[in-house]
Amino acid sequence: DIQMTQSPASLSASLGETVTIECRASEDIYNGLAWYQQKPGKSPQLLIYNANSLHTGVPSRFSGSGSGTQYSLKINSLQSEDVASYFCQQYYDYPMYTFGAGTKLELK
């Protein structure tokens, strides 16, 4: 199975700041990567798919990039509603999908 290593595990940032979360795959996943946002007590919400495609309705301050084994999620101009946990998911290794352990984003 492909392992997904996500960093950092937690992150504290100020309003308006730019935040970057990383995800590293144990082998090349050829951009088969999605990012999700999960708020406490809620189900995950899709942000990005195919490593860099913004899901419908997601604010443009969210963006994804990367290739090979290294991927990142960037949040520009952090807003209070962005406080949440973020997870990456690989789907290249179909159908043995695997998720990163998550990054908890808090306000400083």
Add this chain to the structure above:
Amino acid sequence: QVQLKESGPGLVQPSQTLSLTCTVSGLSLTSNSVSWIRQPPGKGLEWMGVIWSNGGTDYNSAIKSRLSISRDTSKSQVFLKMNSLQTEDTAMYFCASGTRVYDGWFAYWGQGTLVTVSS
């Protein structure tokens, strides 16, 4: 509007079998796949398995021997059965689907149902 909703018992005794139902509206089970994904309290997400639009299934190799996913297309329902439950199976269980049948990502999620394994 696509909606998925999980239902099932909140409490299951160790060694017993878990049965969950995912009721779907706004998408056809014969045109879309539905996966089950779980999340232990305070932890990450684990993909469990999928039922495809043609009724075929695939399972996470780690739990394959204990898991079965089926469906009733006339009722737009997908079922999960997992046997030999242990305390480590305590988790929020979600059903989820993509926009298209072979999407590897999950655009639609249910609200989740919490299952506690305890005597």
